[in-house]
Amino acid sequence: MEELRKELAKEKEKNALLLDIINAIPEPIFAKNWQGHFIFVNKMLAKLYNTTPEMMIGKEDTFFTGNKAQGQFFKENVQGIMRRFEAENVYEDTTDAKTGNILHFHSLKIPFKNHKEELNIVVIAKDITEITALKNTAEASAKRLKHVLEVSGEGMWDWHTQTNAVFHNSEWERITGIKHSENSFAEFQNHLCSEDKLHVNQALNALIEHNIPYDIEFRMTRPDGKEIWVWDRGQVVERDSNGKALWVVGIMQDVTQAKHDQAKINFMAFYDALTHMPNRSLLEDRLKQAMEHTKRSGLGGAVLFIDLDQFKALNDSYGHQSGDQLLIAVSKRIHKLLKAEDTVARFGGDEFVVILNDLDANSVNAALKAEVIAEEIRKNISLPVAIKASNLSTLIDYKITASIGISLFNKEVKDANQLLQLADLALYQAKANGRDDCVFFDPIMQKELSYTLELEKDLKAAIDEEHFVLHYQPQYDRQQNIVSAEALIRWDSPSKGLLYPIHFIDFAEETNLILPIGNWVITQACQQLQRWKSQPILQDLQLSVNISAKQVWHKSFVNDIIDIVKKYQVSPSQLMLEITESVVLKDLTESVAKMNQLRDFGFKMSLDDFGTGYSSLGYLKSLPIDELKIDKSFVNDITVDESDLIMVKAILDLGKNFKLNVVSEGVETQTQRDMLYDLGCNLYQGYYYSKPLPLENFVSVVQNTNALVAISS
Template sequence: MNTGRRLQLFLLGPMVLIGLVALLVLYGSLTSMRQQFEIANTAQHNDLQVMADAAGFARDIGLIQKRVATALNGAQNGTLNELQLYRMHSAIVNDLDTLGQHIEQLTSSALVVDANHGSAKGLKQEFESYRRFIIMSTDALAVDPSVARDFMEQGRQHFRDFSIFASSIGVLLAQRSQERNAMQAQTFIRQAKQVLALGIAALLMLLGIAYWLARRASQSMLDLADALHTLAGNQNTEIPLPRVEALHKQGQGELGRLAGAVLAFRNAIERQRQAEATAHQLAFYDTLSQLPNRRMLMERLKLALDGCARSDQRGAVMLLDLDGFKRINDARGHSIGDQLLQQVAQRLAQTVRANDTVARLSGDKFGFVLAALNPLPQQAASEVEQIVVECAQSLAQPILLEGQTYFITASIGITLFDAERQSLDALLKQAEAAMYRAKNEGRNTYRFYDPQIQAHLEAKVSLETDLRLAVEQQQLCLFYQLQVDEQDRVQGVEALVRWIHPDKGMVSPAQFIPLAEESDLILPIGHWVLETACRQLSQWASQPERAHLSIAVNVSARQFRQRDFVEQVRAVLASTGAPAQSLKLELTESLVLENVEATISKMLTLRALGVRFSMDDFGTGYSSLQYLKRLPLDQLKIEQSFVRDITTDSDDAVIVQTIIAMGRALRLEVIAEGVETREQQAFLRAQGCSAYQGYLFSKPMPIGQLEPHLPPATTPHEAQATAPE
């Protein structure tokens, strides 16, 4: 062998040896990683199987519960004879034995033994108690159904405890699986780093092809390492790994198999998380309606109570029971009944607010938790009432199922709660009592557990109904209160709407005006007041001694915010022939400042017609001089609460002085309402207030009683006859 050959062997020998060693180590590492992946995959599969078995127990016992309930109902109504009851008893006993064997297998599995801290023993004990009572219940059906029902209720208590232990085991299994996944991920990452370091060493030692191969291998390993990091940190049920999938399709040998193992591991994690999501769904959601179940409702109710304690707000619990559902379910079958419940669940879910909860409790009974309500009981009840009305309107829509139309109504019970800690079960019982009261009083209605709140709402509904009739039957009338100048000469009147009920007599405006504001009745009432006042102005315009009189008309926010309000005023002035300069519209501070630019635009348009404006109850809001000087106002009206004590209260006196000075600075007339004594009038006159309104001059009175207080009217013919020649 010549020197060149020896030198070549000398140079290439160590490189080949190093390359062989590196390949052997690489092969061993890859093989070890593959084995780890396979072990993890097998363990993950076993874990998922155990978790699936645990999640299925609630469903299996639910089916047994349903069969027991069917047997009990059959025994009570006599539709099942003793032989049939015995057969059902035997079938239930067999099902319980089979389920007991599954539970025994579960609690003795290695994963449960490793992860459990006593829940498995409790699970077995509660199941045995549950099985004993259910067997006793079905065994006693043919003898005494009431005894059977008692046994069944005791069995249900153990079923609830069993469900808690089953849920606890599920959580422990999930935690154990997560710990195992984390450990496997760390092992895989550590081995991947070792293989990567070996690849880097090979890159330095090998030339040419060795460098290229090592670079290629290191890139693949980086993809695998990134995939492992993604698997460890991603909590989604679907985890995309496009680079590893490409490596699995294109790669050959150990890298391709390793990529396949990573993908298999990913699939196992996805199955685990899907199983966890399924277990959570079964534990907290109703399988038929997909709404939260009773357990979730109780959790949300507890959170709502805690929220009331923090924010000093109120909440409410509602129970809704469908009227006549059993009749439809029995006549048309369970399939139609289930579809009907699903439709109802969808409608109810759409009516509640984002922070509220609606749940299906059992059968055709639904529960609501309404949070963040008004701290005042009456206002909170009104908010709940709006939601109830929306629910009733939604349920009132016909439901079309398999070519047939169904109509459904509901009876609803409501109870309010506040920051005072109350029992969850007590709140549900209160709502249930109110719901049964609604059923007993005719169904298709709602009742509050608090009798005072219920009476208030019923009175409100009755008053609103009467008010609608009052508008239709023209029971409303206008009263007028005088407005005088410094010499007590009448300059005009304020129009005040009054309601004379045929049975109740005079109804206070404090009762029906807020009710009209809440409903749509304020619009026709406001238009009627405007039209009646303008008709009176037209009559006075034909009488020279009264042509200078004005009428102030209060305008509500809803009325003023109508898009065609200006056109309405223009049309009323044209139809009645009233002089626009004699009409004075009184606006509140809150109305004027709600949308300043739009308000000014409307006021300027009406001002161009000749209509004047007064700001009512000035001083009670938060008016800014910046806005006041831009508003086309003619008058400021001092609120009567400031006038009442101006002679005895220095604070009120200063406020009134400031308002009068502000009005004079803005070149506005100032009128004070609520003037009852000459001392008050003298004080106001001394400060520069030149117009007054109050009981000192007249109470509000109908037009017939107002006539003697006005300047005597003279017809145009009489005026011509008395004119000097």
């Protein structure tokens, strides 16, 4: 008996231990009979139902939750499992009796038969409420992200590196055009452009192996054959314990349009829109590269400066479109004759520049090779070009020639701009040779260039520092009075001494420096007239000043000159503005308008070098002038050349008829003077009387001469 009691006590202890163990498990564990009544409940479930295990025995869930539908579901579910007699995993919800919240459970339901062979079921449940909530949040975020990506036009991909499986969103499929996706990495690779495959694989590898950010652009070929540019970015989201990437996600954007736009912008910045050849900017860059290359290779190269001869004539006769066609044809011809590493660029207008690379290490050989190519280009350009002129119904075979200047470069030549200037200088020579010619730059030209550059620098400094003086050449009337003078500029250079206009006036015209110089002359003349106002012998003198073409065509010329005269308060009628016939003829209407304005203000106007241009009575009539100056070339031979005499006579008659003063320039001898006198000339200027004189000398000559004449008369 004692034995049995001990045995029972032991058994009780074992059961109590078992119960303690089951109650210690923080998940609900319970058993039900066929009717769905609890036959065993651990503390965890009782806690959920806000009761004790003892209170739950014999009752159903509904008793505690009040949720009948749920209770019915539990009952049917466990009965089904008991019937099938197979353990099952069930995801189910129940209600927290304390809070009324829905709780989610993952329950393992195992049917068994008790010692009475009755069907029962034991349920081991796991509370997954928190995990479910997290999962739901994650799913909602993923859904939101998916929407955002779809809306923003981003394709999304998700790559599992172990299996090489790839998943895409619909936007990715829309971008790539890959509709029936195999969802594999190989499929993505198959659509990469062959040129970019290596680049993409290297970038992905760098991401996977070394976590280097994957953010690249590349091309893909869509199934419809269309090539697209994409911008692809990705990140590793999961790695194994060795740090190897397992899961990579990324987004892709179609950037084809942006790429095309960028390409267009780049093209416009570096290529000529008409001929599609490199433009000036790209040429300069290529030339620098060519020179760098020469330094390494030791092989010399050449620059050819090509200018089409009288291209303007084509534009003028057949319109600009014809000119465009010719430029395109010429550029293609030149391009065809060059090697791949050479360059032909459109420099501007009808100018092309060619860079020839790798000619020869020996400069003579390099020159010979450059000449052969230049000649070939010249000959090819001169072949007829079929042009469709807008004003003609049929094609015309237009022939044009080209002048080419060549400069060579080797590793010693450093300045790309100078190289172009030298070729340009040689081109200038080719033009001067009568066009349709190839000319090499030579050192004499170099000298001219350096001289030109130095002259420009010096002349600018002379303007700033006013290194100019005026000399005055008297003009005499028939009674030998000095009635006027021509103011003639001299450059009083500190380094070169006194320089005459022949050394700098044309150059000043070319460089526009004549504008400040011209203003300086007018200002000086006005200052002089102002100073002479108080000196009886000088106060009525008239001063002639030369006005250059550039001055006349400058928009503020009339206003500027009026301002100067006003500033020094001199009478404009004391200033005779000498304009050459050629200036007037360039644009008669505009010249007449300007001359009228000046004359209306009171200036006197003189037509200089008269007879050397295409003088015609017709235009003379319409000119607002006061004086004609017979050019000294006619005066010079008046005594020996019958035709010059006729010319001078005619001009003097013209003057008389139009009531103009006529000045004979370059009178050097008594005979010339007398002949002119007999022909009725009013005014005389020349070495016979006086050379142009510095101010003081001129003033004393006027004082002596006019005083003497005054006494003798």
